[in-house]
Amino acid sequence: MATATRRPPSPGAPRPPAQQPPTRRAIPAGHVVVVALIAVVVGSFLNAQGLRKIAYTQPEGWRRDVGMAFTAPLVEIAELLRLDQPRAGLKSLIGREDDDVIVTSIELPPATAGGIVAEGGGEPGATAGAATDDGTGTDDAAQPQPKPVFTPQRPMRLWIAGDSLSIVPGEALLRLVGPDGPVEPIAEVEGRLATGLERPDRYDWFARIRKEMARRDPDAVVLTFGANDFGGYMTGLPEGVPKTAFGTPTWMQEYRRRVGGVMDLVTGGSERRFLVWIGVPIVNDEGRNDRYKTLNAIVRAEAERRPGRVAFVDTYRMFRSKGGGFVQRMKDADGKLVEVRSPDGLHFEPAGGDRVAAVVLRRIEEVYELRAGGPPADTGATDRGGSPGATDAGSDADADATRVSGESRPRSSP
Numbered sequence: 001m002a003t004a005t006r007r008p009p010s011p012g013a014p015r016p017p018a019q020q021p022p023t024r025r026a027i028p029a030g031h032v033v034v035v036a037l038i039a040v041v042v043g044s045f046l047n048a049q050g051l052r053k054i055a056y057t058q059p060e061g062w063r064r065d066v067g068m069a070f071t072a073p074l075v076e077i078a079e080l081l082r083l084d085q086p087r088a089g090l091k092s093l094i095g096r097e098d099d100d101v102i103v104t105s106i107e108l109p110p111a112t113a114g115g116i117v118a119e120g121g122g123e124p125g126a127t128a129g130a131a132t133d134d135g136t137g138t139d140d141a142a143q144p145q146p147k148p149v150f151t152p153q154r155p156m157r158l159w160i161a162g163d164s165l166s167i168v169p170g171e172a173l174l175r176l177v178g179p180d181g182p183v184e185p186i187a188e189v190e191g192r193l194a195t196g197l198e199r200p201d202r203y204d205w206f207a208r209i210r211k212e213m214a215r216r217d218p219d220a221v222v223l224t225f226g227a228n229d230f231g232g233y234m235t236g237l238p239e240g241v242p243k244t245a246f247g248t249p250t251w252m253q254e255y256r257r258r259v260g261g262v263m264d265l266v267t268g269g270s271e272r273r274f275l276v277w278i279g280v281p282i283v284n285d286e287g288r289n290d291r292y293k294t295l296n297a298i299v300r301a302e303a304e305r306r307p308g309r310v311a312f313v314d315t316y317r318m319f320r321s322k323g324g325g326f327v328q329r330m331k332d333a334d335g336k337l338v339e340v341r342s343p344d345g346l347h348f349e350p351a352g353g354d355r356v357a358a359v360v361l362r363r364i365e366e367v368y369e370l371r372a373g374g375p376p377a378d379t380g381a382t383d384r385g386g387s388p389g390a391t392d393a394g395s396d397a398d399a400d401a402t403r404v405s406g407e408s409r410p411r412s413s414p
Contacts, residue, residue: 044074045074045077045078045081045083045084046078046083046084046086046087047087048071048074048075048077048078048079048083048084049075049078049084049087049088049100050087050099050100051067051070051071051074052068052071052072052074052075052100052102054067055067055068055070055071056068056102056201087100088100099203101204102201103200103201103204103207103235103236104201104235104236105236105237105238105239106200106204106206106207106236106258106261107206107207107210108206108257108258108261108262108264108265109261109264109265109268146369147367147368147369148219148272148367148368148369149368149369149371150182150183150219150368150369150370150371151182151371151372152180152181152182152372155181155182155183155184156182156183156184156219156220156364156368156370157184157186157216157217157218157219157220158173158177158183158184158185158186158218158219158220158221158222159185159186159187159190159212159216159218159220159221159222160173160174160185160189160190160221160222160223161189161190161191161192161205161208161209161212161221161222161223161224162190162191162192162222162223162224162225162278163191163192163193163194163195163196163224163225163226163227163228163414164191164192164193164194164227164347164414165191165224165227165278165280165281165346165347165348165414166189166190166191166222166223166224166278167189167191168347168348168349168350168352168353169224169278169348169352169353169356169357169360170189170191170222170224170353170357171189171353172350172353172354172356172357173222173357173360173361174189175357176354176357176358176361177361177370181370181372182370182371182372183370186216186218187216191224193414194228194414195228196225196226196227196228196229197225197226197229197255197258197259197262198228198229198230198231198233198234198235198255199228199229199231199233199234199235199236200235200236201235201236204236205225205262206258206261206262206265209223209262209265209266210265213265213266213270213273217270218273219270219272219273219274219368220273220274220275220276220364220368221266221273221274221275221276222275222276222277222278222360223262223266223275223276223277223278224277224278225259225262225277226279226280226292226295226296226299227280227292227346227414228414229255229295230246230288230291230292230295231246232244232245232246232247232251234251234254234255237254238254241254246291247291247294252294252298255295255298256298256301256302259298259299259302260302260305263275263277263302263303263306263309263310266310267306267309267310273309274309274310274311274364274367274368275309275310275311276310276311276313276360276363276364277299277303277310277311277312277313278313278315278356278360279295279296279299279300279312279313279314279315279316280292280295280296280315280316281315281316281318281319281341281348282315282316282317282319282320282325282326283326283345283346284326284328284341284345284346285345285346289326292316293316296312296314296316299312300312300314308367311363311366313356313359313360313363315356318355318356318359319340319341319352326341326345327340327341328340328341330351330352330355332351338351339351339352340352340355346414347414
């Protein structure tokens with residue numbers, strides 16, 4: 001079989017020119033600037049509603065004034081040309097259609113409605129004495145009733161929500177109850193950063209809770225608020241109520257109204273719905289701790305006005321040392337020191353979330369019977385017991401817990 005051979009070029013023959021790699025044509029700097037400007041303008045129109053809300057929620061001052069003046073025409077043009085619809089559609093798909101709504105007032109049930117029950121009555125496990133013609137109660141003692149029973153075939157519907165401090169304990173609670181048992185989470189833990197009851201212009205939890213109660217109708221609700229409610233800049237105030245600083249009588253009265261209103265939004269629409277409110281834990285910031293104790297006292301007092309409907313879990317004492325300081329580590333069930341708080345000195349580590357979840361589940365089991373092999377609510381956390389729906393005083397951390405004080409830690413928004 002013949003094979004072709006390539007003859008070498010003769011010495012005098014010209015060589016073909018070497019192949020040069022293709023060169024990129026440089027883009028003029030002016031074109032880059034124009035493209036970047038177009039992208040900024042288009043992005044501003046697409047996100048006009050979000051930019052307006054960011055400007056609106058800024059503290060009063062020249063930055064807020066400039067932001068509002070800049071975003072006002074953006075919103076008008078975006079609405080006219082419907083350029084804001086892609087963002088609205090995306091927000092709706094992920095269940096956050098209310099993110100760009102600016103709330104200027106809040107709607108709460110009347111202070112005497114829903115969850116506020118008569119003195120000495122209203123517990124799911126007890127009934128108050130029947131009223132007589134003259135409006136007085138009978139002399140008969142309240143007769144206890146059986147607890148409502150939930151099974152895997154008829155599970156208890158559970159909703160967990162709040163600021164970012166709700167996330168780790170909420171996920172721990174879902175692990176604790178396990179899948180396919182007598183508890184059915186109706187959604188993932190809804191924890192939203194930097195939100196609370198003080199600034200509904202940032203996020204309107206009042207409307208959200210009302211909507212979820214009507215749409216999902218849970219049997220039990222676990223909420224966590226307060227860690228962001230210390231700024232003193234309260235929005236959504238009733239007409240005629242001035243903006244005042246944190247801790248003033250006006251501020252305290254309005255915050256109490258909001259806490260009680262949330263409790264009534266949850267418990268007022270159902271005879272059997274139960275709310276567990278997780279308090280704000282002690283943090284590695286003494287300035288915040290003073291304010292958190294004030295907020296916890298308000299929540300505790302409002303919970304006590306709704307026996308059998310609302311329970312308050314005092315995580316401040318649960319994660320406080322015997323000497324009253326912040327603790328970073330605590331002993332687990334095996335006596336080993338584990339991290340219970342995050343390095344930011346604010347949030348929970350999983351072990352800390354497990355402790356909170358155990359107490360929350362015990363509170364729920366005081367008013368509901370959960371059958372069919374649920375795991376025991378015991379991870380080493382302690383509380384002081386009490387009647388169904390009572391406030392949970394918690395307990396000071398072990399003497400062997402590691403106290404952290406005098407350290408500089410980064411702060412973060414819960």
